[in-house]
Amino acid sequence: MSDRKNLERVVPIGVLAEQTGVKVETIRYYEQVELLPPPERTEGNQRRYGRRHVERLAFIKHARDLGFSVDSIRTLLKLSDNPDLPCDQAHAISVAHLDEVRHKIARLRSLEKELERIAATCSGGVSACDCAIIEALADHSQCAHHQGGVAEAWR
Amino acid sequence: MSDRKNLERVVPIGVLAEQTGVKVETIRYYEQVELLPPPERTEGNQRRYGRRHVERLAFIKHARDLGFSVDSIRTLLKLSDNPDLPCDQAHAISVAHLDEVRHKIARLRSLEKELERIAATCSGGVSACDCAIIEALADHSQCAHHQGGVAEAWR
DNA sequence: TCTTGAACCTCTAGTCGCTTCAGCTTGTAT
DNA sequence: ATACAAGCTGAAGCGACTAGAGGTTCAAGA
Numbered sequence: 001m002s003d004r005k006n007l008e009r010v011v012p013i014g015v016l017a018e019q020t021g022v023k024v025e026t027i028r029y030y031e032q033v034e035l036l037p038p039p040e041r042t043e044g045n046q047r048r049y050g051r052r053h054v055e056r057l058a059f060i061k062h063a064r065d066l067g068f069s070v071d072s073i074r075t076l077l078k079l080s081d082n083p084d085l086p087c088d089q090a091h092a093i094s095v096a097h098l099d100e101v102r103h104k105i106a107r108l109r110s111l112e113k114e115l116e117r118i119a120a121t122c123s124g125g126v127s128a129c130d131c132a133i134i135e136a137l138a139d140h141s142q143c144a145h146h147q148g149g150v151a152e153a154w155r
Numbered sequence: 156m157s158d159r160k161n162l163e164r165v166v167p168i169g170v171l172a173e174q175t176g177v178k179v180e181t182i183r184y185y186e187q188v189e190l191l192p193p194p195e196r197t198e199g200n201q202r203r204y205g206r207r208h209v210e211r212l213a214f215i216k217h218a219r220d221l222g223f224s225v226d227s228i229r230t231l232l233k234l235s236d237n238p239d240l241p242c243d244q245a246h247a248i249s250v251a252h253l254d255e256v257r258h259k260i261a262r263l264r265s266l267e268k269e270l271e272r273i274a275a276t277c278s279g280g281v282s283a284c285d286c287a288i289i290e291a292l293a294d295h296s297q298c299a300h301h302q303g304g305v306a307e308a309w310r
Numbered sequence: 311t312c313t314t315g316a317a318c319c320t321c322t323a324g325t326c327g328c329t330t331c332a333g334c335t336t337g338t339a340t
Numbered sequence: 341a342t343a344c345a346a347g348c349t350g351a352a353g354c355g356a357c358t359a360g361a362g363g364t365t366c367a368a369g370a
Contacts, residue, residue, distance in 0.1 A: 012317075012318075012366090013317090013318075014316095014317065014318080023357090023358085024317090024318085025357075025358060025359080026356085026357065026358085028319095028320095029356075029357060029358090033356090042365080042366085043365095044318085044319090044364075044365045044366070045318085045319065045320095045364085045365080046317085046318055046319070046364095046365065046366080047318085047319090055293065058293070058295060059292050059293050061295075062292050062293075062295050063292050064356090066266060066269060066270060066273075066292075067266055069355080069356090070355075070356070071355095076288075076289060076292065079286065079289060080286075080289045080292075080293065083286075087277060087286030087288065087289065090277070090286050090288045090289055091274065091277055091286075091288060094270060094273060094274040094288050095274055097270060098267065098270040098271065098274055101263055101266055101267050101270060102267060104263055105260060105263045105264060105267065108256055108259055108260045108263065109260060111221060111222055111256055112253065112256050112257060112260065114221060115221060115249060115252060115253040115256060116253065118221075118249060119246065119249040119250055119253055122242060122245070122246055131234065131235075131238075131242035131245050131246075133231075133242065133245045133246060133249050134231060134234060134235045134242065134245055137214050137217050137218050137221075137231065137235075138210065138213070138214050138217075138235065140213060140216075140217050167337090167346080167347075168346090168347070169345095169346065169347080178328090178329085179346090179347085180328075180329060180330080181327085181328065181329085183348090183349095184327075184328060184329090188327090197336080197337085198336095199335075199336045199337070199347085199348090200335080200336080200347085200348065201335095201336065201337080201346085201347055201348070202347085202348090219327090224326080224327090225326080225327070226326095
């Protein structure tokens with residue numbers, strides 16, 4: 001009975017990976033950067049994870065999917081470990097991140113427009129079209145709005 | 156007269172940086188990865204750039220601002236150097252990139268909604284709010300749409 | 311019990327597009 | 341002549357993994 005419980009709950013890294021959708025290598029990486037605490041090991045030095053690890057990794061995965069940095073997640077995990085701490089910080093992190101996402105969207109949208117404009121001028125015919133795309137890239141002055149560049153949207 | 160022309164046209168790296176808005180270190184990096192051809196040097200081994208370098212770097216900068224990868228830019232530069240080549244490839248690169256941008260926007264928008272939802276549930280009061288943000292992260296099942304994750308939007 | 315082979319282990323290096331640093335040398339203005 | 345800004349090289353660091361080499365362990369079938 002308790003044997004079966006152990007069988008269900010103490011899993012090798014591959015099973016943890018499958019259960020959470022996080023790659024094996026990434027799990028080991030998370031352990032290395034101290035997001036995930038080191039699990040028990042078998043006599044042969046292989047990792048065996050319990051239910052708490054599964055939960056913690058699911059938390060991490062979800063937060064990463066939402067685009068939180070590993071550093072932010074470290075803080076969020078600390079907060080989640082100490083429920084007596086006020087959650088101001090968690091709120092601040094989320095709001096800051098939301099802000100960042102919105103800025104990124106805005107920049108990408110202006111990028112999109114610019115690219116649409118450029119791509120539309122040349123339909124890619126084989127003939128010598130004196131490529132409008134290349135001209136547009138060479139001549140910045142054609143650009144609709146060109147203060148500062150939008151490249152930060154990629155970082 | 157021709158002396159003055161030289162003074163205007165043959166510039167050190169710092170001036171090129173200023174003129175194009177590309178940092179000095181980045182210019183050297185572009186030379187290293189063979190986006191920008193190596194310029195002439197003074198007797199004391201310092202780089203001196205001409206008008207063609209300025210133009211080429213402006214092209215690169217513009218393309219980077221639009222989010223093209225260094226690799227794509229290499230191809231675009233090759234095309235721009237050989238105007239007799241058909242511009243199909245340039246068109247393909249632009250369209251592929253535009254597609255990528257649109258996907259990124261879509262993913263970020265769903266991220267935005269999710270984050271709004273999560274952040275709204277907790278206003279960050281100091282009192283023991285049993286933080287809804289942290290709960291939401293821990294419990295993936297609350298998530299509105301959770302196939303696949305949206306993290307790729309960050310790459 | 312033995313053998314296979316998938317799964318695991320560690321460690322290192324590579325990815326992208328820069329940025330930063332250390333420790334020099336050169337150019338220019340006074 | 342001197343000071344000091346600007347330039348030089350080469351290597352390492354960033355974030356968040358990913359990939360590979362080269363070895364070990366585990367579990368299942370014969």
